[in-house]
Amino acid sequence: MIPNPVTLPTDTDLAPHWRERDSFVLLDSDFGSGEHFFATWQAWRDDPHRSRQLHYLALLPQLATLHDLEKAAEKFLEWQTLYAELCAAWPPAVPGFHRIFLQHEQLVMTLMIGDGAACLRQIVAKVDAFRMLGRNWQTWPVAALSTLGKLAVQHASLDIRGLETAARKQLQQAGFVFENDADNGSDSDTELNISRACFAPRFVPRLAPHFTAWSTAAIVHGDRRAIVIGAGLAGSAACQRLVQRGWSVDLIESHTAPAQQASGNSAGIFMPLLSRDDNPASRLSRSAYLFALQVWRRLGGIGTAFTGAACGVLQIARDAGHADGQQQLAEFWRYPADYAQWLDQAAASRLAGHPVSAGGWYFPAGGWVQPRSLCQAMLDGCGNRLQTHFGQRAALLEREQDGWLIRDQHGTEIASAPVVILANACDARHFTQAEELPLSAIRGQITYIEAGQVPAIAPVLCGEAYLTPAYEGMCSAGASYDEDMQETLRQDSQDDNLARLANILPGWQAGALPLAGRVGFRCVARDRLPLIGALPDKTGACAVREPKLKDLARFPGLYSLLGYASRGLIWAPLAAELLVSQLNGEPLPIEADLAAALDPARFLLKKQRLSKLPHQ
Template sequence: MIPNPVTVPTDTDLALHWRERDSFVLLDSEFGSGEHFFAAWQAWRDDPQRPRQLHYLALLPQLAALHDLQQAAERFPEWQAMYAELCSAWPPAVPGFHRIFLQHEQLVLTLMIGDGAACLRQIVAKVDAFQMLGRSWKAWPVAALGTLGKLAAQHATLDICGLEAAARKQLQQAGFVFENDVDNRSESDTHSIISCARFAPRFTARSAAAIIHGDRRAIIIGAGLAGSAACQRLVQRGWSVDLIESHAVPAQQASGNIAGIFMPVLSRDDNPGSRLSRSAYLFALQAWRRLGGIGTTFTGAACGVLQIARDAEHANGQQQLAAFWRYPADYAQWLDQAAASHLAGCPVSDGGWYFPAAGWVQPRSLCQAMLDDCISRQQTQRLQTHFGRHAALLERKQDSWLIRDQHGTEIASAPVVILANACDALQFPQAEDLPLTAIRGQITYIKAGQVPAIAPVICGEAYLTPAYEGLCSAGASYDKDMQQTLRQDSQDDNLTRLANILPGWQAGALPLAGRVGFRCVASDRLPLVGALPDKTGACAVREAKLKDLARFPGLYSLLGYASRGLIWAPLAAELLVSQLNGEPLPIEADLAAALDPARFLLKKQRRSEPPGR
């Protein structure tokens, strides 16, 4: 139902607050069917003095159906084009934070699906305007309203409907000063009184301020998936970037395989790893659509991925998981053995998960597409590449970092350096303590016709991609040695595991063919995204948290993507660039903390603390 138009913020209400601003952040406590969002979008679009970027953060217990959005849009003809653009980027109905880019990425919608009070605690942002015009916030614990004060930017405004005494007191304690109340009652709603407040706390709590870099120049070391994605996101935000790569062309190490598969990870307890993989997977799909699309701008196919259960016990557990979570069909479907075999186009060993939007991508072509996008969007030359140059020395001089090659010759200097060069980052003293390991992975190439002609990617204990240029990729080994040449025992292992999920198929005598790459894996199997810790820095806090640890100024990492670089790269780059620009984060606070490179130092310090301290 469309609310009384007076409750929808007018262009005048918003314009008086956001004009002459570079960026503006608005938090809506009740997205509903999108009426408030469409109204704010229209006001922003029609204001010639609008901020360059509008971040719209919206809470909703479950994702609205496209039909509901359509009904809302049909009431206002001027919303039709906006509705069509939003629908094209609408995510599957799964919990978590979903970042959607609209209007050439100048309007950023972040949908936060789940319990409103819980989601509120997971937001990392400085909010300029709070709109709490629905009823859902009344189900929150009153104490949750205190979180608004922690999120509020200087002089933030608050519009709240149906405010009662206890909630008003809590908001006042959080630092909000109320002005006049607006009686917005209509014939159908006799309780809609909007209270207006401004954030003006009597005391300002001391906290470590986020470092926002005014000098938007950065050096990225490494031109694989991690580095190329970081280039693309930084240049899109107006940064100037120097990209340093020791090879003559991009994506020559772990990103150099013919085909890599992309898919999410599922778990019964929806642990942080699963939540992160879901966010990364869905964000990657959206990022690739904006880039031009799989199979169009870069090589690959969204042909679906079929993940076969290991055995009957595993299959039973996955069936229980499917019954528990009831994922939407456009995200994940559980298929029994007969249905899985029919979909695969050949017999498979058991039932499995089908991810219809997943598939395979040639990483090298994706890296090139991201770098090409940097050039195509430039009005001025913002990306400078230094291929065939080895970054051997990282020096801090005054307020900048200086990169030299192995001969001592300067390559580039900038206030910000991002290490995106996998385990090679360990050569720098600033990163030498990071718990990263190079894990050997050998992929086997099989000529088309020597394996079943599958429709989707098939994976499980091994994987097999559909043929590309006459070759299918199978693998991959997980070896702990550093041999760079192909080995027969690794190929035999790949083929044996593949045969286990393709009953009736035998590899026979295949020639030794494939590629060896080295995954960069952290000790907890999660990436390292963010500011690098300085173990020699002082920490004045007795029981330190991540935010209290000393960091190297302007030194960041995008490392440890392991076997999932395809989906990690876009989200990790977006997360890091949001941190650099002081923008709302695209994921929950606890997930961002799970990726913080300082997490290992914090654990080490806590283990070393004497008992009873």
């Protein structure tokens, strides 16, 4: 038995509440060094009647170090194996939401790093129990406590330490009823005592949070059958995440094998995007990059379960002015070395193994992956819950009473299910339900270069162009951004690729190289962000005068994973996780405002708002 100093008192034990449940969600306001987490994990793991899945949402101002975790784990022998598993998945110390899978993905931890009150407002979840035993919550504005009522399910429990009158009243107004409410909210609770409450909303109306992802109102699908259209990175990742959550999936692909279009390139590079203002695109790329690394480790690892190498990525500045700006960015953010390092020109050249034109960012966990092999690895892991339909074109999408029916170009039924996920890039617009999505195809030509004709670089090199280390005697360089739809190789695109590569490799001349490479078409949205979630129905009625995303009509059971542009490798796992979390009614893996930024209805909402503006 674990001693009381690191556990809740026995009469507030969570075990009776999570037993025989499909899912249980716990929000901890003060992760600290992880002692309460280890205690909860062990208690849950040792309970034969535990919930099938435990979501542990943890707020922390800054990430605990591995040393802190190790010290906490040393207190009890039983925690050593827990620490080892957690340590292997621990993220770099960067802000934002971090989703971590433990114990065969039955335990899902979401670390929320940053200001607690701000993070609290960004949570999309239905919380069964709140644990507020540390001091972090006492630094929040009292009004922030009302958010707990918006997150709580009926009869959610609240254990809170150091409760004073103003905070108690705020929680009561939010709908929490305390065991000792008869004392009229006196300050008899001391810093060491725990006040206990249950959520039973009957005091004030519930208010919607400022940022509301549509998933807060999503229908949780009890019939867990889905059709995924498209077997590239987006569709393969969707199959993998769905099956992991117990769904049965039909995968429809017009080609005879996976990853034959944009996902069919010989190599794709993966790294995050940095910015001085840490804008939504940078925050999303950080979350996607780190989540992808975790999912790939769980698949078996880069270079083992699928082809590629975590050899690092070196991103070279465009010119001296750009380098100065990036140097200032590095001094401002001071990223941890395991995430990103700024190197001057000399250091960057040494790392590259060849002179480079400027300093650059080094991402030590970055690298390259062969997308086709990754798609195959994700699909292979799905087992008999996945039924594939290769060489069949989904031409018609029909709504039935309880779901959707997919027919081919001859009108023959391929599959039916309550849920359909469009993961077929710009081809999705062939369906009437998606024809107005603002997606466009951008041509990208990659150049193949024999290893002896290009410098033998150590990491992936990128900037205005990219170059991968040799694999099976060949390097990939590129890629062009062309506005035409020519599917065959063009000399001018190859010349442009080589010229941009020569700009970042001083002294290297491409010479006369044979025309070799591959053409693919990126699916790009108008604002360069993916479209993840339920598709809007523009013909549906909206009774709200000034609607938000959650108020717009949606096609029931129809979802999209589209618009990954040039970052499909890192987008695919996170986007699939976000969508499956919405389908299952689980806590979202990212902040509410970021989920809203990816909502496919955002363009329709903007159009409706512009139409209501007075004409000039």
